[in-house]
Amino acid sequence: MSEENKAKQDAMDMAEDSRQAEWEFPSFTGELYKGSFRWDLMHPFPVQDEADKKIGDEYLEKLKKVCEDDVDAEMIDRNRKMPDHSLKALTDIGVFGMKIAKKYKGLGFSMVNYARALTYLGSYCQTTVTWASAHQSIGVPEPLKIFGTDAQKEKFLPRLATGDISAFALTEPDVGSDPAKMSTTAEPTEDGEHYIVNGEKLWITNGTAASIIVVMAKTPPKVVKGREIPQISAFILERDMPGYSVDKHCEFLGLNGIANGVLKFDNVKVPKENMIGKPGEGLKIALTTLNTGRLGLPAASVGGAKISLKEIRSWVNERVQWGVPVGKHQSIAKKIANASADTLAMEAIVYLTAAMSDQGQKDIRLEAAIAKYFCTEKAWSMTDDLMQVRGGRGYETAKSLHNRGDNPFPIERILRDARIGRIFEGSSEVMHLIIAREAMDTHFKLVMPLLMPKPGQKESKLSLIMNAAKFYLGWLPKLYMPSGQSFNVKHLSSANQAHLGYVERASRKVAKKMFFTMGKYKQKLETEQLILANFVDIGTNIFAMAATLAYAEHKLSENPSDQTPQELADLFCKNARQEIAANFEAIGNNHNRDFDKVGGKYMEGAYKWLEQGIHDGLPKSLRTPVDAAPAPAAVEEDVQEPVPAK
Numbered sequence: 001m002s003e004e005n006k007a008k009q010d011a012m013d014m015a016e017d018s019r020q021a022e023w024e025f026p027s028f029t030g031e032l033y034k035g036s037f038r039w040d041l042m043h044p045f046p047v048q049d050e051a052d053k054k055i056g057d058e059y060l061e062k063l064k065k066v067c068e069d070d071v072d073a074e075m076i077d078r079n080r081k082m083p084d085h086s087l088k089a090l091t092d093i094g095v096f097g098m099k100i101a102k103k104y105k106g107l108g109f110s111m112v113n114y115a116r117a118l119t120y121l122g123s124y125c126q127t128t129v130t131w132a133s134a135h136q137s138i139g140v141p142e143p144l145k146i147f148g149t150d151a152q153k154e155k156f157l158p159r160l161a162t163g164d165i166s167a168f169a170l171t172e173p174d175v176g177s178d179p180a181k182m183s184t185t186a187e188p189t190e191d192g193e194h195y196i197v198n199g200e201k202l203w204i205t206n207g208t209a210a211s212i213i214v215v216m217a218k219t220p221p222k223v224v225k226g227r228e229i230p231q232i233s234a235f236i237l238e239r240d241m242p243g244y245s246v247d248k249h250c251e252f253l254g255l256n257g258i259a260n261g262v263l264k265f266d267n268v269k270v271p272k273e274n275m276i277g278k279p280g281e282g283l284k285i286a287l288t289t290l291n292t293g294r295l296g297l298p299a300a301s302v303g304g305a306k307i308s309l310k311e312i313r314s315w316v317n318e319r320v321q322w323g324v325p326v327g328k329h330q331s332i333a334k335k336i337a338n339a340s341a342d343t344l345a346m347e348a349i350v351y352l353t354a355a356m357s358d359q360g361q362k363d364i365r366l367e368a369a370i371a372k373y374f375c376t377e378k379a380w381s382m383t384d385d386l387m388q389v390r391g392g393r394g395y396e397t398a399k400s401l402h403n404r405g406d407n408p409f410p411i412e413r414i415l416r417d418a419r420i421g422r423i424f425e426g427s428s429e430v431m432h433l434i435i436a437r438e439a440m441d442t443h444f445k446l447v448m449p450l451l452m453p454k455p456g457q458k459e460s461k462l463s464l465i466m467n468a469a470k471f472y473l474g475w476l477p478k479l480y481m482p483s484g485q486s487f488n489v490k491h492l493s494s495a496n497q498a499h500l501g502y503v504e505r506a507s508r509k510v511a512k513k514m515f516f517t518m519g520k521y522k523q524k525l526e527t528e529q530l531i532l533a534n535f536v537d538i539g540t541n542i543f544a545m546a547a548t549l550a551y552a553e554h555k556l557s558e559n560p561s562d563q564t565p566q567e568l569a570d571l572f573c574k575n576a577r578q579e580i581a582a583n584f585e586a587i588g589n590n591h592n593r594d595f596d597k598v599g600g601k602y603m604e605g606a607y608k609w610l611e612q613g614i615h616d617g618l619p620k621s622l623r624t625p626v627d628a629a630p631a632p633a634a635v636e637e638d639v640q641e642p643v644p645a646k
């Protein structure tokens with residue numbers, strides 16, 4: 001095996017070993033990919049009970065007050081800093097303890113209330129919501145909640161609920177999407193009482209402010225049948241541990257006030273009690289943390305979408321060009337109509353998945369991954385569209401608009417802030433792979449032992465074939481028959497009921513198509529990433545349609561006289577059906593080989609001639625060695641007195 005193939009195989013093996021292998025509870029999307037449309041898992045749409053809703057309502061009032069009094073989203077962006085008084089005000093109302101149980105001094109919120117709070121914060125300041133989410137969606141509280149011992153919870157959670165900031169440290173300079181190559185190590189001491197951690201972590205959100213972080217590090221490999229299996233373990237590190245240092249503060253396109261940086265560990269002595277879970281469980285802990293942790297980002301995206309819709313509405317009415325309000329031009333109407341329909345779908349997915357998480361008894365790994373992928377992609381494309389709708393003012397900064405006395409709605413900042421959603425907490429490309437892997441699990445379990453037997457595999461080939469045949473002979477014919485399912489959806493229009501019928505048929509179609517595509521490509525399917533992405537986009541749209549229809553029906557049942565959710569759901573479903581059809585078409589009829597060929601030749605430099613006639617090199621300031629670079633400009637404290645807004 002070539003070095004490249006071996007590295008790839010190691011990465012895949014490690015990802016595979018770290019997955020949650022069992023499906024203890026039913027999964028809507030998992031079933032969808034098997035051709036079974038489990039409407040019962042999302043309908044009736046799970047509604048927040050009154051007592052829980054009241055807690056959320058009251059909390060949003062507190063959040064509103066703190067945001068208005070103590071958190072200035074604009075100045076945070078301009079100064080690239082979250083002020084201490086803002087952090088204190090947020091901490092005082094428990095923003096950093098929303099997901100921590102009351103017995104550990106947190107607010108003990110349901111996922112739905114947590115999502116509502118993040119939506120609210122996201123509508124106001126994406127930097128602030130990132131502080132809160134990095135701390136408790138993926139930072140120490142979440143893995144401790146799932147994997148921590150009572151002693152660890154008692155020791156750390158009260159601190160994390162009341163002021164200590166936490167972070168999640170996985171990424172390294174050479175390790176982004178592929179943790180198998182991780183170089184941070186944790187070596188056990190001779191007496192076994194401690195681990196010595198050495199290494200460097202990059203881009204750690206909250207990292208420059210955090211006092212308690214979770215770090216993924218390599219522990220000694222396990223030797224199984226003569227083969228070394230790399231082990232990644234999870235540790236809690238505290239900032240005052242000797243050898244722990246914050247090396248650099250990083251700055252980005254957006255999220256200007258996050259405390260993100262490079263962390264260095266130089267022989268940091270960590271008590272063995274600070275390991276979360278068991279040795280080797282680190283990646284599993286990271287991935288499981290992300291299963292529900294991934295809901296934070298979509299909730300924040302919904303906030304950004306809603307505030308953009310709200311603010312753009314007056315613009316499309318008031319701005320008149322060519323004799324009519326710009327919203328009446330069909331190209332603009334399409335953008336604002338789709339933004340409205342997509343926002344409904346995003347909200348439906350976020351609240352459905354959060355409610356499913358609260359209910360327990362449902363496996364939401366696929367739904368949470370889809371929520372992250374769908375909402376961050378939609379937030380980006382929608383914000384881009386709405387910036388376009390605002391014309392030149394969309395590209396102008398809020399400060400400049402304000403100084404001119406124009407409406408300073410910061411769509412420019414919202415766009416900058418939205419972009420990272422497609423990269424962190426699993427890039428969209430990696431989400432495709434994660435979702436595709438989970439979607440194919442049933443087939444993997446039945447077919448992979450035949451195609452790629454593992455060393456020491458017990459079952460005989462014959463028994464594996466019998467097993468697979470038994471399953472497929474029962475399963476496949478059913479996909480060709482109408483399910484005869486009836487849907488109890490009295491509030492939906494006939495158009496929306498028809499969409500529901502489509503969802504059921506599309507579930508069977510995607511299951512069949514996936515089965516035959518696996519048969520065609522066999523293990524080579526793993527390299528057909530674009531086809532896998534087609535399957536993921538089909539499943540994502542089917543799930544989004546079902547969630548949106550269930551949510552719309554819930555809204556209609558609450559207020560039958562308002563038919564507008566019906567219209568938005570219908571528009572969303574029509575768009576989604578077009579996307580689904582295009583993806584089905586692309587599975588069998590594509591020019592993916594051209595991408596392989598041209599991409600490969602580009603990498604070899606075959607098209608270097610395209611690079612002629614351009615500037616060659618960096619600006620002078622970036623050619624200076626790092627240590628000699630001029631100090632950054634002082635933080636802007638004074639702001640020009642604005643002209644009153646019109």
Ligand SMILES: Cc1cc2nc3c(=O)[nH]c(=O)nc-3n(C[C@H](O)[C@H](O)[C@H](O)COP(=O)(O)OP(=O)(O)OC[C@H]3O[C@@H](n4cnc5c(N)ncnc54)[C@H](O)[C@@H]3O)c2cc1C
Pocket residue numbers: 134167168169170171175176177178202203204205206252255260420423424425426427428429430433529
């Ligand atoms: C603002 C910010 C905040 C962050 N916060 C944190 C944090 O708190 N903690 C933390 O641990 N990390 C954090 N990160 C790191 C972030 O999670 C990574 O940037 C992300 O996982 C992608 O890794 P990478 O940048 O190394 O890209 P790479 O993994 O090098 O990928 C480069 C490109 O290749 C694609 N790619 C990679 N592998 C595959 C594949 N197998 N198939 C197809 N495409 C592939 C990627 O999608 C991407 O487009 C943060 C990053 C930023 C910018």
